[in-house]
Amino acid sequence: MQRTDFSAMACSIARTLDVIGEPWSPLVLRDVWVGLSRFEQIQADLGISRKVLTERLNHLVEHGVVERRPYDRRPRYEYVLTSKGAELVDLLMVMAGWGDRWRADEAGPPTLYRHHACGEISRVDLRCDHCGSPMHATDVDVLPGPGARRSSPGTG
Structure with a gap:
């Protein structure tokens, strides 16, 4: 295919x-x-x-x-x-968080994540790299960047 x-x-x-x-x-x-x-x-x-x-x-x-x-x-x-692959795993951890919230069964999430820095079980939390506040889809405006093409409607 x-x-x-x-x-x-x-x-x-x-x-x-x-x-x-x-x-x-x-x-x-x-x-x-x-x-x-x-x-x-x-x-x-x-x-x-x-x-x-x-x-x-x-x-x-x-x-x-x-x-x-x-x-x-x-x-x-x-x-x-x-290192490029490790950054993609960060994306997978965000996907796992979504799956844990919306697709886990009664038993709960299939995997837990222990944070090395503090030793606690935690979840991924997206934060702004400038101010440290939570950063989710409802907290941002999507603007064209320097690599955007004028004719392209998507700015992913």
Whole structure:
């Protein structure tokens, strides 16, 4: 199936989706983040076909989100997050917060997050990097930036 190329759109959301918009990619990133670094581990956890997982990992490597490192002479590889990938995990944590609030069952959220700095179980909270106040969709105006194209209605 041919993927839509969002990379040329003047929208940061579209450009991000070009990297992780395929449904398996965020789950592959999650697995690498939590320490499943080898192909067989990721495949077993996700129940994904070898072909699809190979395509997803190659795509993530190509975009600099994960790095492939050999771990024996066959060759076999493990996958680790790059700094670019670690920033995408921040996005996944926000998605998990939404899922915990709106999609968790009676048992509650499936995962908890312990903050290294204070040791407490917490959740992600978006804050303005200038004043520290909460920053949510209802707290901002969306304005065209320097990379916006005049003919483009979306300013992602």
